[in-house]
Amino acid sequence: MSHHATVQKQLAAAEKRTFWTRRRREQLAGWLFIAPEVIGMLVLAVFPLVFSLGLSLTEWNLVGGLSAIKFIGLDNFAELFRDDRFLKALKNNIGFTAGTVPATMLLGVVFAAIIHKKLYFKDFFKVAFFVPYICSTVAVSAVWSALYHPSKGPLNQMLIHLGISDPPRWLVDTSWSLVAIMVIYIWQLLGYQIIIFLAGMTNIPDELYEAATIDGATGFQQFRRITLPLLGPTTFFLAITSTISSFKVFDMIKFLTNGGPNYSSTVIVYQIYEEGFQHFRMGYASAMSWVLFLIIMLVTSLTWITQSRKVHY
Amino acid sequence: MTIRKIKLGPIVLTVLFGALSIFFLLPLVWMMSAASKTEKEVWTFPIQWIPKDWHFAQNFKTVWMGDVSFGLFYMNSVKIALISTLATLIVSAMAGYALSKLKFTGKGLVFSAMMAFMMIPEQATLVPRYIMIKEMGLYDTHAALIVMGMFSSYFTFLLRQFMIGVHNDLLEAAELDGAGFYRIFWSVMLPLSRPILATVGIIKFIWTWNDYQGPLIMLNSTNLYTIPLGMQFFKEEFGTTISVMMMASLAAIIPLLVLFLVLQKQVIKGISIGGVKG
Numbered sequence: 001m002s003h004h005a006t007v008q009k010q011l012a013a014a015e016k017r018t019f020w021t022r023r024r025r026e027q028l029a030g031w032l033f034i035a036p037e038v039i040g041m042l043v044l045a046v047f048p049l050v051f052s053l054g055l056s057l058t059e060w061n062l063v064g065g066l067s068a069i070k071f072i073g074l075d076n077f078a079e080l081f082r083d084d085r086f087l088k089a090l091k092n093n094i095g096f097t098a099g100t101v102p103a104t105m106l107l108g109v110v111f112a113a114i115i116h117k118k119l120y121f122k123d124f125f126k127v128a129f130f131v132p133y134i135c136s137t138v139a140v141s142a143v144w145s146a147l148y149h150p151s152k153g154p155l156n157q158m159l160i161h162l163g164i165s166d167p168p169r170w171l172v173d174t175s176w177s178l179v180a181i182m183v184i185y186i187w188q189l190l191g192y193q194i195i196i197f198l199a200g201m202t203n204i205p206d207e208l209y210e211a212a213t214i215d216g217a218t219g220f221q222q223f224r225r226i227t228l229p230l231l232g233p234t235t236f237f238l239a240i241t242s243t244i245s246s247f248k249v250f251d252m253i254k255f256l257t258n259g260g261p262n263y264s265s266t267v268i269v270y271q272i273y274e275e276g277f278q279h280f281r282m283g284y285a286s287a288m289s290w291v292l293f294l295i296i297m298l299v300t301s302l303t304w305i306t307q308s309r310k311v312h313y
Numbered sequence: 314m315t316i317r318k319i320k321l322g323p324i325v326l327t328v329l330f331g332a333l334s335i336f337f338l339l340p341l342v343w344m345m346s347a348a349s350k351t352e353k354e355v356w357t358f359p360i361q362w363i364p365k366d367w368h369f370a371q372n373f374k375t376v377w378m379g380d381v382s383f384g385l386f387y388m389n390s391v392k393i394a395l396i397s398t399l400a401t402l403i404v405s406a407m408a409g410y411a412l413s414k415l416k417f418t419g420k421g422l423v424f425s426a427m428m429a430f431m432m433i434p435e436q437a438t439l440v441p442r443y444i445m446i447k448e449m450g451l452y453d454t455h456a457a458l459i460v461m462g463m464f465s466s467y468f469t470f471l472l473r474q475f476m477i478g479v480h481n482d483l484l485e486a487a488e489l490d491g492a493g494f495y496r497i498f499w500s501v502m503l504p505l506s507r508p509i510l511a512t513v514g515i516i517k518f519i520w521t522w523n524d525y526q527g528p529l530i531m532l533n534s535t536n537l538y539t540i541p542l543g544m545q546f547f548k549e550e551f552g553t554t555i556s557v558m559m560m561a562s563l564a565a566i567i568p569l570l571v572l573f574l575v576l577q578k579q580v581i582k583g584i585s586i587g588g589v590k591g
Contacts, residue, residue: 025494037466051441052440055441134573140340157358
């Protein structure tokens with residue numbers, strides 16, 4: 001008889017004949033332990049999602065109280081696609097993702113590979129690149145806004161010094177504001193990408209590299225033929241999560257530009273904030289929330305479908 | 314060929330990367346330097362990295378001993394971050410224990426549902442949650458932030474993954490000694506899960522400390538502000554006085570920086586677990 005079965009038998013023998021058998025007590029305990037989390041999820045995630053779908057079909061200014069709710073069907077969604085500010089936000093979000101996700105992932109994997117294979121003081125480099133990720137986004141935004149100062153900021157002073165007489169005015173320039181924010185975002189996120197790629201790399205067996213070295217493969221060949229293919233799951237994870245995070249960017253936008261100048265740096269979450277919490281147009285803001293939710297679902301499922309065939313776990 | 318064998322490459326690369334990492338950290342070095350300068354010296358070019366006119370004490374006083382003190386924002390942040398972290402650990406550990414070690418009807422369903430909920434972005438439910446918090450009378454209270462921050466299917470998932478690895482023999486031994494499920498959870502499971510609890514706790518603390526969106530939407534009174542909102546407040550008061558702003562940024566960053574440098578192994582491990590298994 002196995003050890004496990006013996007224990008079970010002893011436990012059963014110890015059990016008195018009551019209504020509260022061991023199985024029933026375990027059922028109750030299971031539900032009691034899971035209850036807070038389940039209630040929290042239902043109240044703070046599932047119900048709000050459904051509630052927001054309902055609200056998106058209404059016109060409701062919070063200031064007017066509950067009696068001011070008016071059902072208007074899909075009008076909010078129709079309005080969204082005629083709303084220049086929202087379309088601008090959508091476009092900015094896509095540009096933001098296209099600019100930041102490939103850049104952080106590419107830099108992340110290259111830096112991680114160098115740190116992993118070629119450097120002394122690995123721990124120092126991990127920490128150095130990770131520091132911005134730990135820092136409050138609002139605080140680092142304050143720092144960068146000074147660096148970006150159009151006339152007096154160190155960045156433009158340096159550019160002028162290098163002979164560029166008319167450098168961009170960064171955060172107050174319609175064609176540069178979003179780019180300027182993307183630079184801060186990449187700077188802050190790079191360390192995270194490096195850490196995740198490093199974690200993936202430590203799972204690749206050393207024997208593969210040893211065999212490749214014996215066969216005379218160069219460092220770059222090893223990176224291309226061994227490291228990159230075996231990082232499939234990590235790359236997949238980062239592609240999904242970074243795309244989703246880039247669609248949720250808000251803190252920097254709110255603190256640095258309030259979406260401006262002239263909506264050049266506005267994004268969907270900022271629009272939700274502005275419509276919902278400044279104009280109190282709850283129905284319209286909810287319609288935007290649902291567009292955001294659908295985009296994120298789409299990204300997740302698309303990445304999943306296209307990658308599940310290629311990734312080797 | 315022989316030169317490459319003595320690994321000159323890594324030494325050169327380490328030096329190059331050292332320079333790169335310093336360049337990477339320059340914005341933060343600039344912040345520390347500017348926080349100690351007079352406003353005039355902040356903008357001199359070429360940059361005067363070590364201040365000539367040491368102004369640290371004056372800037373410190375403006376930030377910490379002004380009409381609205383940064384100290385108040387600090388106390389609020391510490392309170393909210395500590396309580397949220399503790400509450401998250403308790404709720405998630407309880408759920409993790411149930412999902413890893415207890416048998417009950419509907420367990421599979423609950424687990425799959427929780428994995429699905431992870432995909433609901435917080436930003437998509439801001440409006441209804443704000444309305445609910447208002448209806449519950451919690452608007453403009455710290456309780457609103459704590460309640461909204463204490464449930465996390467992500468942390469529950471991490472804790473469950475760890476707890477699955479805890480040997481059943483230990484739990485059975487405790488049961489033979491007469492411990493019930495509650496006792497086993499408290500006296501066996503929690504102590505054994507200390508490493509993962511520490512990791513999750515640190516990450517949750519960092520996220521809560523840096524959260525800006527939640528307080529921005531849920532708080533109104535200045536005396537309830539957390540540090541990120543305090544930064545916003547300072548921007549409106551002192552936005553043009555960069556040396557003071559940099560002192561405030563330094564104040565916002567320093568505690569987490571110290572925490573991170575002391576506990577870097579756990580923080581990095583915590584972030585990695587999420588990335589590899591998530």
